[in-house]
Amino acid sequence: MTEQSAARKTDSMSATWGPTSLDDAQAAVRAVYGLNGVVKRLSSERDETFLFTATDGAAFILKIANPAEDPATLDFQDGALLHLQVVAPGVPVPRLLPTLEGKPCHTLFTSEGPRIMRLLTFLHGELQYRTPASEAQSRNVGRALAELGLGLENYAGRPPEGKLMWDISHTLDLAAVIDHVAPERRAQVAAVLAEFESALPAIAAIRRRQIIHNDFNPHNILLDPAEPTHVVGIIDFGDMVYAPVVNDLAVALSYHLATDNWAARINAFLEGYQSARALEEAEIELLPLLTRARLAMSIIIAEWRSTHFPENRDYIMRNHATAWRGLQNTADLTAAGLRRLVPNFSEA
Numbered sequence: 001m002t003e004q005s006a007a008r009k010t011d012s013m014s015a016t017w018g019p020t021s022l023d024d025a026q027a028a029v030r031a032v033y034g035l036n037g038v039v040k041r042l043s044s045e046r047d048e049t050f051l052f053t054a055t056d057g058a059a060f061i062l063k064i065a066n067p068a069e070d071p072a073t074l075d076f077q078d079g080a081l082l083h084l085q086v087v088a089p090g091v092p093v094p095r096l097l098p099t100l101e102g103k104p105c106h107t108l109f110t111s112e113g114p115r116i117m118r119l120l121t122f123l124h125g126e127l128q129y130r131t132p133a134s135e136a137q138s139r140n141v142g143r144a145l146a147e148l149g150l151g152l153e154n155y156a157g158r159p160p161e162g163k164l165m166w167d168i169s170h171t172l173d174l175a176a177v178i179d180h181v182a183p184e185r186r187a188q189v190a191a192v193l194a195e196f197e198s199a200l201p202a203i204a205a206i207r208r209r210q211i212i213h214n215d216f217n218p219h220n221i222l223l224d225p226a227e228p229t230h231v232v233g234i235i236d237f238g239d240m241v242y243a244p245v246v247n248d249l250a251v252a253l254s255y256h257l258a259t260d261n262w263a264a265r266i267n268a269f270l271e272g273y274q275s276a277r278a279l280e281e282a283e284i285e286l287l288p289l290l291t292r293a294r295l296a297m298s299i300i301i302a303e304w305r306s307t308h309f310p311e312n313r314d315y316i317m318r319n320h321a322t323a324w325r326g327l328q329n330t331a332d333l334t335a336a337g338l339r340r341l342v343p344n345f346s347e348a
Contacts, residue, residue, distance in 0.1 A: 059122035067113035088151030094120035123233030125222030135268035142272030212248035250290035257326030298323035
């Protein structure tokens, strides 16, 4: 195995594998779960994802992990979903369907190595990015994030050792690939990394830390089509990390900044969040920087990975334009400015 192929084998974000045929996927569900039905392939970056519709009309999401995925990572994700099912049943997340043997997953042995298969309940709703944005929507999405965080607060599971590319805590690691960012954007992105480095002592002192979703974006939030301000689903727990609580908020907030009324949407989002979980002063102080860090990460990672995987460019770059606009809108936003935008912070 060459150095390059070895790297691909061990990096779940870069691994390549042969696609599972629809017939094989259907046969696997029948053998492992005892269900007959049809599958439809969905887009995905780290695994193979299918919509499975059983003969009785029930819908599920079938996930077949790529061969480089660490089984411990998937155990960690499964544990979070099982934990939420017990302690926060009102939080709308997928439920794992047990196999015929009563297990949360099953290992498929393929020519490329073992691949873990899971079947999850399908949550009906419209993805947030396909719905009209509004302050009422931002308020409810903010509250949903707070309720999810409270549900995960005492989850004792921990991710396997190693660094996740999308973890704000490791923002400075991306300095190694910043040269992939186009020259017209590079200086502003580099300035965020420098600001982050200067704030490392304050970041290290953040008190509240726990398992966070870490990917609360409009592609992972489902809304009621008849009432597109009402959150009915939260999906994709593949980027969870143990990190400051405020990082989860920074990730989510970064997707509310690319509109003309971004200031009002920030106000609504944080008002909704704080209606369920108040922020601490140190978290408020760092939130603008951490939000910019996430936006800078989105730009760096997208431009870097689209260079290496041009065949998946559309998927990789889907949030790039909004991240860049959000970064421009908040380039000078300070904690004091944030407090002026969000009057209820004074009541926290």
